[in-house]
Amino acid sequence: MSVMEVQRMQSDIWIRCLRVLILLGSSHLQSSYADRILPADSRRLAGAGNLTTCLATAKARTAFPGDPEYERTRTYVFNHRYQYAPAAFVFPTTVAQVQNAVFCAVKLRIGIAPRGGGHSFEDYSLGGRDGAIVVDMTAFTDISYNKAAGTVTVGSGFRLAPLKLALWNVGKVTVPCGTCPTIGVGGHALGGGWGFKSRKFGILSDNIVEAQMVTANASVVTANAIENADLLWALKGAGANSFGIVTQFTFTVHDVSAPITHFSYDFPQSRQAETLKAFQIWGQGAVAEVTASLYLDPSGGNSLSGDYLGPSTDLNAVLKTFMDKAPASSKQTIMETDFITNVLIESGFSQDANPSVLNLQNYTYPTVTFKAKSILLHAPGLCDDGIKTFISTLQAGSSTIGYVLVDLFGGSASVINQIPPEDCAWVHRNTLFNIQMFTSWQNNNISQAHKDITSINKLWRAVRAYTSGSEAYQNYIDRDMPLSAYYGSNLERLITEKKKWDSQNVFHFPQSIPVR
Structure with a gap:
């Protein structure tokens, strides 16, 4: 593989990652946290008269409106669509400090929300409304x-x-x-x-x-x-x-510990429908060791990428059903590496980078203003008319509909689909693939926002008309969807x-x- 091909693969993977980003048992650990847990004793803070006083009791670092850290933290989230204003940020380093934050929220009747990466598609990691206490867990x-x-x-x-x-x-x-x-x-x-x-x-x-x-x-x-x-x-x-x-x-x-093969294929812009049809036929019988995603956009973007948990010499056989039915690829990149090099590439770093860059020191992720939707489809997927309607609606939509990702979840070999839906709250056990639809605009461009949201809703409805249900993926949370879409019979x-x-x-x- 040439240096240019490697660089292109890394670029393609980073673009995919940005699409998702901007869319988006041991005694040692138990003792390191558990010996700092306080009993739930309401008398401990009986004298706390306001939020500042109450939170100060546990000596956690905090940030309130007006503090420079408050605004930096508030705006360091993926989706800038809502820009909620929390009552305070708490940065606990112990479980006791988390307990204190919850106690204060209850005592003072203030909302509370945990925050990990700040990637909630609807900004629920900022509480989903103004005035909540946000507990930033990044020290854990x-x-x-x-x-x-x-x-x-x-x-x-x-x-x-x-x-x-x-x-x-x-x-x-x-x-x-x-x-x-x-x-x-x-x-x-x-x-x-x-x-x-x-x-x-x-x-x-x-x-x-x-x-x-x-x-x-x-x-x-x-x-x-x-x-x-x-x-x-x-x-x-x-x-x-x-x-x-x-x-x-x-x-x-x-x-x-065994080698992993990452692959990427580009297909002609005019052949999106054929590629999608081939993808869903192949996905139904694909081996468990392969997982892939199909990328489509209004301008004709049409590519497949994924990982195979095995050597590159076996990849042709693994993808044969897909390749037999898909149009001929215009470009392809296949790279067999060890796991951590695979992680470097998929995270947007050079394959030759020191793996320590994955610790993300001094790393700033991108932010955007966006709306996303998702829909989960059962096998065998969309019928021919459904595929035609999907692609024609996508191509006729706003040019700022950034992309559609069709992610392979199921198929007969998938471990995901071998778990009964009642075994845990994640109910989607008869799913072939998830379609994620994403659009973004400049923060203050209200007219463009309205146009883009109208287009993405139209696209979602076009696909929905050809599905048997209205399931959606909760990690791509969409405030327009009912809870039944995420949790179904559970x-x-x-x-x-x-x-x-x-x-x-x-x-x-x-x-x-x-x-x-």
Whole structure:
């Protein structure tokens, strides 16, 4: 492979990552957090008269309106569409400080929301409205690997790239998750967590075996298969600020010591419909070791990228059904690497970079003003008329509809679809692929915003007319969608769990699990 081809692959992967970005069991760790947990004792802060005084009790760093750090933190989120104004930011370093923040929110009747990476598509990591306390969890990055158990326990403040690097360094293992480096593991895991390793290893929610959570009464509970199993069930797919603040996770890890092949193919601009049809036919029978995404845009952008957990010499056989039905590719790049080099490339760094860059020191991620929608489709996917309508509507839409990503979730071999829908809150177990639709505009361009949102809604409705349901992916949260789209047949059980753990609805945002 030439240097130019390698550079192009890295550029293509970084563009994909930006599309997603701007759209978007060990005693060691337990002691490092648990010995700093305070009892939930309301008398401890009985004299706190206001928010400043109340939060000061725990000695956590804070930022209030008027502080320089407040504005920097408030605007350092992916979506600048809403620009919510929290009552305060709290930057805890201990579980006790998280407990204190929850206590203050309850005492003073102020909303509260945890924040990991700040990537919520509807800015729910800022509370989803003005006036909430935002608990920034980025200091929670302890990690402990239990090789014998095949698990890792991590703080909920990790971002994905640093987590992947840490896991590689401790044992050449990983957890299945997204490709974009700055996404926070907390919201990602609690809302699903799909990525290019998910058809083999499951989504990240499926790999949660235990969680530690601060509840609405400021106590700390552990949820696993034995203790508070119903809470663990709810957290695995619906846990983003509906039940409490998760401070640490224990995940199942997977060996990634063998080579991985990343691939990318470009197809003619005029052949989007044929490529999509080939993609969904192939996806139904694709081996579990491959996961891929099809990129389409209004100008005719038409490309496939993904990962195969195996050597490049086997890739032609793995993709044969797709290639037999797709138009001939105009460009292709195939790269076999070790896992951590694969992470570097997918994170937008040079394959020759020192892996330490994945720690994201002095790294600033892009921000944008956008609207996104998603729709999950069951096999066999769209009929011929549905594909034709989808592509014609996309091409006729606003030129600033940035892209559509068709992400392969299911198929007969996918681990995601082998889990019964009632086994955890993430209910979408009969899905072939997810379609993500994304549009963006300049912050203050109200007329362009209206035009773009109208176009993306029209595109969503065009696809919706050819589907059997209205499921959507909760990590691509869209405030226009009903909760049934995200939780389906599991919604009523989730409401029951909400009543149990947060009967006063302390943890809420516009699309949180309700109390009713």
